[in-house]
Amino acid sequence: MCSRIGYGSCLGLMRVLGIDPGTLVLGYGIVDEGEEGLTLVDCGVLSLPARVSVEKRLSFLYQKLTELITQHQPDDVAIEEPFVARNVRSALAVGRAQAIAMLAAANQGLPVYYYAPTQVKQQVTNYGVSSKEQVQEMVKIQLGLSQFSFPEDATDALAVALCHLRKIHLERLLAKSEGR
Numbered sequence: 001m002c003s004r005i006g007y008g009s010c011l012g013l014m015r016v017l018g019i020d021p022g023t024l025v026l027g028y029g030i031v032d033e034g035e036e037g038l039t040l041v042d043c044g045v046l047s048l049p050a051r052v053s054v055e056k057r058l059s060f061l062y063q064k065l066t067e068l069i070t071q072h073q074p075d076d077v078a079i080e081e082p083f084v085a086r087n088v089r090s091a092l093a094v095g096r097a098q099a100i101a102m103l104a105a106a107n108q109g110l111p112v113y114y115y116a117p118t119q120v121k122q123q124v125t126n127y128g129v130s131s132k133e134q135v136q137e138m139v140k141i142q143l144g145l146s147q148f149s150f151p152e153d154a155t156d157a158l159a160v161a162l163c164h165l166r167k168i169h170l171e172r173l174l175a176k177s178e179g180r
Contacts, residue, residue, distance in 0.1 A: 013034035015030065015032050015075050015076075016075065016077070017077045018079075018080075018157040018162070019065075020080050020153045020154075021080065021082065021094050021098040022093070022094055023054060023061070023094070023096055025045050026061055026153065027044075027157035028044060028065070028157045029043040029157035029159075029161050030042045030068070030072050031143070031158060033168075037144070038143055040158070041072060043150055044151070045151045045153045046065070048060055058096060058100050061100045061101075062103065062104055065105075066108070069110065070108070076110065076112075076164060078112075078160045078161055079098055079101050079113070079114055079160065080114075080117060080120060080156065080157075081098070081116050081117070082095055083117050120135075120159050120160050121134075124139065124142070124162050124163055124166075125138045132152060135159050136148065136152075142162055
């Protein structure tokens with residue numbers, strides 16, 4: 001009998017929920033890694049119109065993320081950190097959505113990991129300043145998909161999940177080589 005509710009602890013798999021935060025559009029992607037390789041479980045976007053108050057949008061995001069976590073039982077949650085350039089308002093909005101994602105994961109007892117956009121691109125494409133099209137193509141290839149027509153935010157969330165799985169894989173290899 002499994003001591004943990006998480007999917008991977010019972011089946012020898014790792015399931016990761018990747019999140020590309022935003023208050024207008026939040027992308028999510030769920031990926032399994034197991035003996036057969038990588039498998040796309042689910043992906044999409046959560047969104048409400050801009051005319052809906054930010055409080056209602058954040059409540060909606062929290063509710064939907066909690067439902068996704070309950071339904072899919074990920075082992076880890078990986079969240080892309082906001083890219084802060086010159087638009088402070090935009091960064092603040094993304095930070096709010098990131099906090100909601102963190103709260104949804106924490107309330108389900110899940111560990112949360114954070115990745116900068118350049119780190120995600122580096123792990124997924126081997127080039128830290130890849131274009132959106134390059135990231136999309138590598139996500140498609142790594143997940144073994146012949147057809148790929150997901151929204152950009154969902155693709156970004158899948159890339160975050162893949163980045164986390166690559167990091168975990170590397171940590172396992174390093175631990176093995178050090179005899180841990």
